[in-house]
Amino acid sequence: MNADANGGPVDQRSVRRHNLALVMRQVAELGPRSRATIAAETGLNKTTVSSLVGELIERRLFQETTIENPGAVGRPGRKVQLSGDGVAGVGLEVDEGQLAALATDLTGRTRFSESVSLDTWASGPEDVIQQLAALARKALSALSAQMLIPAGVTVALPGRVDITRGTLVNPNLGWEGVPVADLLRRHLDHPPFPLRIDNDANLGALGELWHGHGRAGLRDFVYLHGKGTMGIGAGIIVDSRIFRGTQGFSGEIGHVVVSRRGPLCTCGNRGCLAAVAGALALLRTAKIPVAKVELSGIDSPLELLKERARTGNLDATRALTETARVLSLALISAVNLLNPEAIVLGGWLAGLSEWLVPVVQRELNARAFAARWWECPVVTSGLQGSAPLFGATALSLHEALTDPGSIELSQAVTVG
Amino acid sequence: MNADANGGPVDQRSVRRHNLALVMRQVAELGPRSRATIAAETGLNKTTVSSLVGELIERRLFQETTIENPGAVGRPGRKVQLSGDGVAGVGLEVDEGQLAALATDLTGRTRFSESVSLDTWASGPEDVIQQLAALARKALSALSAQMLIPAGVTVALPGRVDITRGTLVNPNLGWEGVPVADLLRRHLDHPPFPLRIDNDANLGALGELWHGHGRAGLRDFVYLHGKGTMGIGAGIIVDSRIFRGTQGFSGEIGHVVVSRRGPLCTCGNRGCLAAVAGALALLRTAKIPVAKVELSGIDSPLELLKERARTGNLDATRALTETARVLSLALISAVNLLNPEAIVLGGWLAGLSEWLVPVVQRELNARAFAARWWECPVVTSGLQGSAPLFGATALSLHEALTDPGSIELSQAVTVG
Numbered sequence: 001m002n003a004d005a006n007g008g009p010v011d012q013r014s015v016r017r018h019n020l021a022l023v024m025r026q027v028a029e030l031g032p033r034s035r036a037t038i039a040a041e042t043g044l045n046k047t048t049v050s051s052l053v054g055e056l057i058e059r060r061l062f063q064e065t066t067i068e069n070p071g072a073v074g075r076p077g078r079k080v081q082l083s084g085d086g087v088a089g090v091g092l093e094v095d096e097g098q099l100a101a102l103a104t105d106l107t108g109r110t111r112f113s114e115s116v117s118l119d120t121w122a123s124g125p126e127d128v129i130q131q132l133a134a135l136a137r138k139a140l141s142a143l144s145a146q147m148l149i150p151a152g153v154t155v156a157l158p159g160r161v162d163i164t165r166g167t168l169v170n171p172n173l174g175w176e177g178v179p180v181a182d183l184l185r186r187h188l189d190h191p192p193f194p195l196r197i198d199n200d201a202n203l204g205a206l207g208e209l210w211h212g213h214g215r216a217g218l219r220d221f222v223y224l225h226g227k228g229t230m231g232i233g234a235g236i237i238v239d240s241r242i243f244r245g246t247q248g249f250s251g252e253i254g255h256v257v258v259s260r261r262g263p264l265c266t267c268g269n270r271g272c273l274a275a276v277a278g279a280l281a282l283l284r285t286a287k288i289p290v291a292k293v294e295l296s297g298i299d300s301p302l303e304l305l306k307e308r309a310r311t312g313n314l315d316a317t318r319a320l321t322e323t324a325r326v327l328s329l330a331l332i333s334a335v336n337l338l339n340p341e342a343i344v345l346g347g348w349l350a351g352l353s354e355w356l357v358p359v360v361q362r363e364l365n366a367r368a369f370a371a372r373w374w375e376c377p378v379v380t381s382g383l384q385g386s387a388p389l390f391g392a393t394a395l396s397l398h399e400a401l402t403d404p405g406s407i408e409l410s411q412a413v414t415v416g
Numbered sequence: 417m418n419a420d421a422n423g424g425p426v427d428q429r430s431v432r433r434h435n436l437a438l439v440m441r442q443v444a445e446l447g448p449r450s451r452a453t454i455a456a457e458t459g460l461n462k463t464t465v466s467s468l469v470g471e472l473i474e475r476r477l478f479q480e481t482t483i484e485n486p487g488a489v490g491r492p493g494r495k496v497q498l499s500g501d502g503v504a505g506v507g508l509e510v511d512e513g514q515l516a517a518l519a520t521d522l523t524g525r526t527r528f529s530e531s532v533s534l535d536t537w538a539s540g541p542e543d544v545i546q547q548l549a550a551l552a553r554k555a556l557s558a559l560s561a562q563m564l565i566p567a568g569v570t571v572a573l574p575g576r577v578d579i580t581r582g583t584l585v586n587p588n589l590g591w592e593g594v595p596v597a598d599l600l601r602r603h604l605d606h607p608p609f610p611l612r613i614d615n616d617a618n619l620g621a622l623g624e625l626w627h628g629h630g631r632a633g634l635r636d637f638v639y640l641h642g643k644g645t646m647g648i649g650a651g652i653i654v655d656s657r658i659f660r661g662t663q664g665f666s667g668e669i670g671h672v673v674v675s676r677r678g679p680l681c682t683c684g685n686r687g688c689l690a691a692v693a694g695a696l697a698l699l700r701t702a703k704i705p706v707a708k709v710e711l712s713g714i715d716s717p718l719e720l721l722k723e724r725a726r727t728g729n730l731d732a733t734r735a736l737t738e739t740a741r742v743l744s745l746a747l748i749s750a751v752n753l754l755n756p757e758a759i760v761l762g763g764w765l766a767g768l769s770e771w772l773v774p775v776v777q778r779e780l781n782a783r784a785f786a787a788r789w790w791e792c793p794v795v796t797s798g799l800q801g802s803a804p805l806f807g808a809t810a811l812s813l814h815e816a817l818t819d820p821g822s823i824e825l826s827q828a829v830t831v832g
Contacts, residue, residue: 160786169789220662234753238659245755246636247790252752255785257745259676269748269783329673332685333749336668337650339661367685369671370576373585374663 016052017405019044023052024061024404032065032081053080060086060149061106061404082106087151088143089396092132093200093389094157096120096228096298099132101139102389105148106397112142125178133187140188152193152396155180156200156388158231163248166197171266172230196395200388201225201251202242204346204381205235207391212383213344214240220341222334223387224253224327226349229280229290229298230266232273236338254278256330277326279348286319302348309355320355327356328363335368335376346381353380432468433821435460439468440477440820448481448497469496476502476565477522477820498522503816504564506555507808508548509572509616512536512644512714515548517555518805521564522813528558541594549603556604568609568812571596572616572804574647579664582613587682588646612811616804617641617667618658620762620797621651623807628799629760630656636757638750639803640669640743642765645696645706645714646682648689652754670694672746693742695764702735718764725771736768740775744783747776751784751792762797769796 019042026038033041039049056062063083084107093100097119103112116135120128136153143150157180159170166181181197188195205223208214213221214237223235234253236243244250254274255267262271263281275281279298283290286308288301308316331343343360345353361378365371381387399406435458442454449457455465472478479499500523509516513535519528532551536544552569559566573596575586582597597613604611621639624630629637630653639651650669652659660666670690671683678687679697691697695714699706702724704717724732747759759776761769777794781787797803815822 160789236753243654246757247755247786249755249786249790250753252755252785255752256749257783260674260745267785268788269785329676330749333672333746334753336671337652337666337750337753339663339665339668341662367673369668369683369685370663370665372684373576374665 017403019048020052020055020405021403023049024056024401027062027080028082028401032079034079037079056080056404057083059404061400084109085147086149087397087400088112088146088148089151089393089398089400090136090139090143090153091203091389091392091394091396092136092139092153092155093392094120094128094132094155096158099128099135100389101135102386102393103139103143103148103150104393104397106400111146111148112139114138120173125175125180126183129178129180129183130187133184136184136188140191150191150193150396151400153184153188153191153195154203154392154395155184155195155197156203156392157197158200158227158233160249160252161197161199161202163196163198163244168197172228194396194399198392198395199233199235199251200227201233202235202244203389203391203395204233204387205237205251205344205391206242206395207383207387207389208235208344208346208381209237209240209391210394211390212381212387213342213379218342218344221344222251222253222331222338222340222342223344223346223381224331224349225388226279226345226347230254230274230278231347232278232349234334236340238338253330253334256333258326258329273326273330277323277330282319282323285315285322287315298348302351306352317355320352321359324356324359325363328360328367331360331364331378332368335364335370339370340376343376343378344381345378346383346387347385350381350383350385433819435464436468436471436821437819439465440472440817443478443496444498444817448495450495472496472820473499475820477816500525501563502565503567503813504528504559504562505567505809505812505814505816506552506559506569507572507619507805507810507812508552508555508569509805509808510536510544510548510574512574515544515551516805517551518802518809519555519559519564519566520809520813522816527562527564528555530554536589541591541596542599545594545596545599546603549600552600552604556607566607566609566812567816569600569604569607569611570619570808570811571600571611571613572619572808573613574616574643574649576665576668577613577615577618579612579614579660584613588644610812610815614808614811615649615651615667616643616647617649618651618660619805619807619811620803621653621667621760621807622658622811623799623803623805624651624760624762624797625653625656625807626810627806628797628803629758629795634758634760637760638667638669638747638754638756638758639760639762639797640747640765641804642695642761642763646670646690646694647763648694648765650750652756654754669746669750672749674742674745689742689746693739693746698735698739701731701738702729703731714764718767722768733771736771737775740772741779743772744776744779747780747794748784751780751786755786756792759792759794760797761794762799762803763801766797766799766801 035049039046062080065079065081084105088103088105088111090103098115098117100115104110157168161168167177168180185195204225208223219240221237225233232254234251236251255272257271258273258276259271263275265272265275283301286305357378438458451465455462478496481495481497500521504519504521504527506519514531514533516531520526573584583593584596601611620641624639635656637653641649648670650667652667671688673687674689674692675687679691681688681691699717702721773794
């Protein structure tokens with residue numbers, strides 16, 4: 001009699017799928033190992049392990065390691081490892097000043113990386129999606145040339161993403177329910193692999209989980225993503241999974257009210273964190289002019305802010321301190337409600353961490369309710385603003401890694 | 417080959433335990449049914465179901481229903497149902513002006529209910545716990561007299577509860593890390609059943625889940641609990657489970673900052689929701705004097721507030737509107753971060769819902785980020801302030817209902 005945790009008895013096929021995942025996880029998390037080791041670790045018998053490993057090799061997810069000890073004879077001593085030559089995940093990102101693409105294989109090796117400048121504020125959805133599709137085709141062609149099979153494409157988008165419908169609402173860009181996923185699928189001639197869209201802060205949190213602080217064991221955290229002129233979003237990781245809320249609108253920390261009678265926000269409310277402590281507000285407080293052309297990218301005025309702060313310019317340092325204090329107000333709410341293990345600053349917030357972290361940490365220690373008993377550390381993302389792109393790429397590979405029996409990878413794909 | 421969702425293969429004993437839970441759930445959620453029906457619904461074979469049902473009857477968790485159709489012969493047609501004569505759960509609650517106890521059996525019938533007045537502000541922890549133990553003994557004796565076996569005791573406490581260590585910190589009461597669970601266990605001569613303590617807002621949320629709006633299908637909500645002179649706490653239910661955070665300090669919405677330069681709070685911070693919109697602040701704004709003696713119970717001044725508001729007293733209605741607006745600020749943060757299905761007002765907030773709900777709903781609709789696409793309804797708890805006590809009682813019975821194979825119920829218990 002078989003049973004699964006959700007209730008009903010399970011059949012042989014789902015047992016095999018479960019065990020494929022079990023073997024995959026063992027090798028993905030613990031590194032190359034022999035079939036005998038896998039059998040000992042999982043409690044599965046050796047014949048079953050051999051059959052499962054065989055299927056994973058056939059699916060080009062595993063490969064035999066090169067022989068370490070040429071004197072040894074026979075298969076049992078040989079180890080298997082993740083194959084870099086089978087599948088690759090593609091991540092795409094829409095930012096205010098550019099589009100970016102990244103593809104990596106199962107071993108984490110970069111197989112394609114490119115970005116193109118684009119004024120996403122001035123361009124309409126159709127234009128942006130057309131250029132995004134062109135970039136995706138280029139990535140897919142590059143994978144095809146390397147004999148890699150795409151496991152999926154994931155697009156990181158700023159704003160409210162409906163992951164079920166594949167639509168995006170972004171008041172800053174003036175996008176109202178644009179069916180990004182469908183449009184992109186059409187542009188790519190309805191590819192056979194999953195094509196997903198997701199919020200950039202959520203993907204940033206997943207990037208941080210799988211490639212950043214999560215690697216050192218962080219499992220419950222709020223990833224705070226500063227992006228573009230107005231955007232501040234959060235991705236919430238609970239028990240190593242993204243917490244989406246009922247409709248998928250969780251993590252909208254940019255619209256937490258930090259000042260009841262504060263300035264109007266593009267969302268229609270007053271005193272939102274994004275309106276008070278977004279990059280535009282920060283630069284204004286620091287008296288750094290933001291030319292209209294620079295609205296398409298916030299990097300150079302932020303670099304100027306850093307330079308001035310380093311030379312002790314008072315407008316710059318005061319603006320940073322004030323921004324840090326306002327960020328703290330929203331983070332106190334988040335810490336009081338969610339009791340995370342840590343806060344991770346990402347996007348442009350990471351670039352300003354030398355000024356932001358000490359103030360935010362001090363404020364949290366002084367003012368978060370549980371801080372008397374436990375400090376919630378504020379740490380900086382080491383992913384150089386690429387956390388969403390890393391997360392998107394990793395999400396495209398996630399099913400291959402966690403449920404290898406669920407996906408069809410056998411077909412050769414040629415797109416472009 | 418057997419497999420469970422967490423990785424390793426499972427053994428026969430855990431399969432049986434799983435299947436006991438499966439059969440229990442079928443009857444607990446869907447009502448009385450025959451062994452044949454259970455077999456058909458679960459996919460388990462009839463012999464197995466008979467054996468499992470037999471064990472549940474032996475454990476006094478199930479009983480045969482009375483014969484509906486006396487003409488029918490043999491056992492197969494007989495139905496089994498939850499037994500009200502086996503186990504009972506005990507809930508206790510420490511409030512500002514009183515201690516309360518409730519015990520119910522597996523069918524939800526009340527088997528004991530009593531409350532005693534006690535000025536918990538003036539009494540020290542030892543005194544409160546001694547009186548709580550006396551009340552618990554009384555409840556356990558009552559169960560014993562009814563031949564019921566206690567499945568557990570759960571205590572709802574105001575403040576920061578460390579559920580792992582069983583300790584309570586409450587700055588309002590001046591309790592600093594009091595080992596409530598251990599002290600109570602000692603007073604009860606180390607009873608054989610689980611004795612737990614938990615935060616009252618968390619238990620209120622569970623009470624609402626199992627006995628309130630959760631019965632109508634609500635699975636993701638923030639339960640906002642107004643309690644005593646200063647307390648406002650939240651219990652967060654995600655996917656029908658309590659969300660506790662990393663250390664169990666989640667839901668401290670009373671210490672979300674709603675006014676950056678607002679009044680000092682007992683937690684040491686400024687402008688916390690509890691300090692600005694707690695019962696004491698509300699009554700002061702309404703110009704209702706709160707005598708020192710009334711600090712031991714907030715019900716009568718709140719009744720006076722209601723009376724005045726009903727007769728159109730401007731101080732009263734303005735204070736209620738202002739409190740509702742401030743509550744909204746904290747709830748906008750909670751809705752933006754967590755995207756719950758609904759907000760449930762409980763405790764004294766429920767008693768004032770006719771004034772609070774319209775304002776809070778309007779503010780959320782106007783100002784929560786996702787409100788343009790989806791309204792987060794604000795509803796009132798129907799549990800008359802008893803949600804934490806219902807939750808505590810139900811939690812004491814929860815293991816018997818969800819994992820009947822995990823608990824030892826055979827021994828006769830006599831306490832007191």
